[in-house]
Amino acid sequence: MNVGFIADAIPIYGRAIIVTLRIAVLGILFSLVIGVICGLVAYCKMKAVDKLTRGYIELSRNTPLVIQLFFLYYGLPKLGVMLSNEACAVIGLSFLGGSYMAESLRGGLEAVSKVQVELGLSIGLDTFQLIRFVVFPQAMAVAVPALGANCVFLIKETSVLSIIALRDLMSVTKELIGMYYNTTESLLLLVVCYLLILLPVSFGLTFLERRVRYAEFGV
């Protein structure tokens, strides 16, 4: 184990972590936006749009991120759509994550019993109030564990981004192994970096899950 090499490599890995995190955070945020829209469309059964979002969800859930990225990064420029690799990464991740978030949200929304909606209406709430105060809090209690699992899933999926020449953890590792043959150290740093990102997220989500479960039983 070459300690000097590890000390030298830490700043490089630090920069790569930031790239990975930036893409992951942006991707998760946009996924949530797409997910909320598609989830609401499915819940409210808007006829025309529902078909469209259904198609999107099936398309994105049944194709791997690597293939989506290849198409976005190498295929689309031929149609005149030029995207930087970071933009591609965020778009790809949101395209993938949006459908997962939508499915989790829909599951949560559908778990709210019809009686709750009818009662809300009967005490004179308007649609916004109904969603804001009655449906949403109860749906979140059911959906948060799944949404959290999606976040972890999306962070893990960022590992394939090196395929579109993004300097993330994987490409840095591959580079260092290729240049200096310090395989053990590079791989160790790679795993440590991913654990540094994923373990706190995973623990935080367990905590959050307990909080919303508490809300669920408090009703």
Add this chain to the structure above:
Amino acid sequence: MRNSGFDVLLSLNNLRRLMLGLGGTLEIAAVSVAVSVILGVLCGFAMMSKNRAVYALFRVYLEAFRIVPILVWLFLFFFGSAIVFGANLEGWFVSVLVFSLWGTAEMGDLVRGTVLSIPAHQWQSAEAIGLTPWQVRRFVIIPQTLRRIAPSAINLVTRMVKTTSLVVFVGVTDILRVGKQIIEFNMMKNPMASFWIYGFIFLIYFLICYPISRFSKKLEEKWSY
């Protein structure tokens, strides 16, 4: 269709090569799924053992594969094999190994969760009407377990098929690599090739995974309790 570059897909030779690449990927998926199902069932029963140490061991194994991305595992085995075994493992072998280890862990957890979800009164009533332990399993527990596990197990298969797209990272000649070769070969003649080839690969993956996940959803609806 002149100059649209679509004809790159109409060339029989190109299509044949893409399909061969796809075959390689699906072969990895099929072998890993088969290994995962067999070992996963064994692993699932082992996980139900009363022994705390055995359970803890499987838990660590499962969580390790859940928390660390599969691609990182591929790298660990691909680059790490030389250090541990003193020999390079081939990309194909590394892929099958990693996917099987992952699939076994996931499948084991599914089996454990499903068998435990069968209510205790099913065991008790079966014994009460005089079935032998073997008959209890054969006619009561296994049929119910199979029904409950089928949708999520099939779901795991689609996840594994999608994950096999990662083999390109460890140098396996899969459909993506073949596509790349075709695009580079046609670079001058047909600059539009990358759009069609990658679009085609995108569609192929969808056409493989969609029916499987559709089937799993159907089963779920049909057998939901």
